[in-house]
Amino acid sequence: MRNEDITLTAGDAEVTVQPGNGGRVGGLRVDGTELLRQGERFGCFPMVPWCGRIREGRFRDGATVRQMPLNSPPHAIHGTVRDGSWRTARVADGEAVITYDLVEPWPHAGRVTQAVALTPDALTLTMSVETYDDSFPAQIGWHPWFHRNLRGADARLDFAPAWQEERGDDHLPTGNRIDPKPGPWDDCFGMPDGVRVTLTWPGFLELAVTSPEHWVVVYDEQDAAVCVEPQTGPPNGLNTLPRLVTPLQPLEATTTWSWRRI
Template sequence: MNILGLHSGDLQLDVLPQLGGSLAGLRHRDFALLRPWDCTPNVRRSACYPLVPYSNRIAEGRFQCGGHEYQLPRNFGEHAHPLHGVGWQREWQVVDCTSHECHLRLSHDPAGEGGEDWPFAFEVDQYVRLDEQGVSLSMTLRNASQQPMPAGLGWHPYFPRHQGVELSFAASAVWLNGSDSLPQERLPVPPPWDFARRRALDNVGLDNCFEGWHRQALVYWPHAGVGVEITAQEGLDHLVVFTPPAPQDFIAVEPVSHLNNAINLPAPQAHGIVLLGPGQDMTRTLRMSIRFDGSGAIV
């Protein structure tokens, strides 16, 4: 598999264009800041992958847009809801690459192979830039079809669950899931899920979407005195946090543009879905910066 190695100072970042345009790992010297890829052909074992042209689940794969009803096939085994768009399951083309940045591109044609996975033509460019302080990720999604397209973007970074890992982020609300794993009820953040002050994850079990977050979060490993500060651009206004129990070796902190299954809510655009007209595009940017003193805690 083609691995693009980027270097800047003490940081090293590996990119996997063939495996969903994903990242294989981000390291500061020998310390893994993102969970290292396990070298299997499974993008869900990578360090981070792009979510495009939507994030998380679409209920039973059904949605309506422009007076038409669409049905998407399952894309994650027997899981009832299509998940995370199509970008994570496609090979991306390398447009350009240097020692510290690369430009990847993915084109989707609903009339081509795999076209049933999304009924609208689109093109997306992903830019990965590494410097001595961290990595910047950016995606621009363009509607290449002749009708309006509902759209969303995001990233799915995995962080190593080293002993005592701590998390901080502030949010105004969280969505509780029903038995179908879809958001059902919006509530103020309850105390067990409140990470406005940095604290250990312990056994908190989250697979939920937060909204009204400050677009800043910190994952911190106190035993190593190092952390990753996540800073999202306006438009990545939702945060999915997934903290599976042991023996899983990761936590996921995912800045995304819209609520899970927002496409099926009465007002999708109020929950972050962008309706792109023909030829229109949207750009979202995420920054992950290394911190050595825990100063990225939310105020």
């Protein structure tokens, strides 16, 4: 099927999926208000086959050291699939499924599948990475850019992580876990009972980002947006906390954004 934009509606919620633009969610509108920052590189993009930065673009893959392009020098950032064109597998009532076959510079064959499901009060994103060839380490995550200000009010951010990954001068976790510090952040946090971060725009909407995964990056250093990024491991995780994709065991993850009017 063609990779043109897909629009799903449920009640007064509407989501746009963009297979041709890195498989991202290009927009989410509730009561006619767009929640996501607009633009070719914004919305909410999938982070696969790694999340955040890989130190100097290198990671150990069995006995081999792999080198990824340094698209955020001196590191490689946010995977490869956001730069590619996905294919639409199917569109049904309230759900779209899109796929992407991993290609160079990623050294292994594999397929990424993302399902986008919309109800009147929630959006659920589910992603998997599978292979029928060699096993390889991978990560899954999402990078949404929520508007900081909606209907004249700035978002309030509320979450209770168990720890914060100490960030080194190279912008990567040092391996030390510290007590959470006040923002602004471009930091990874541990939530071993599952990710739950709430964004509240006073007078309009409360939105909870949840996931069974144990890691979330919060980025709120820009005036225009707040990013809440659930993921299967910390930045540089291909080196420090690899999750293996095998022919018998895909890597799977999910996140749900649920909202209520206030």
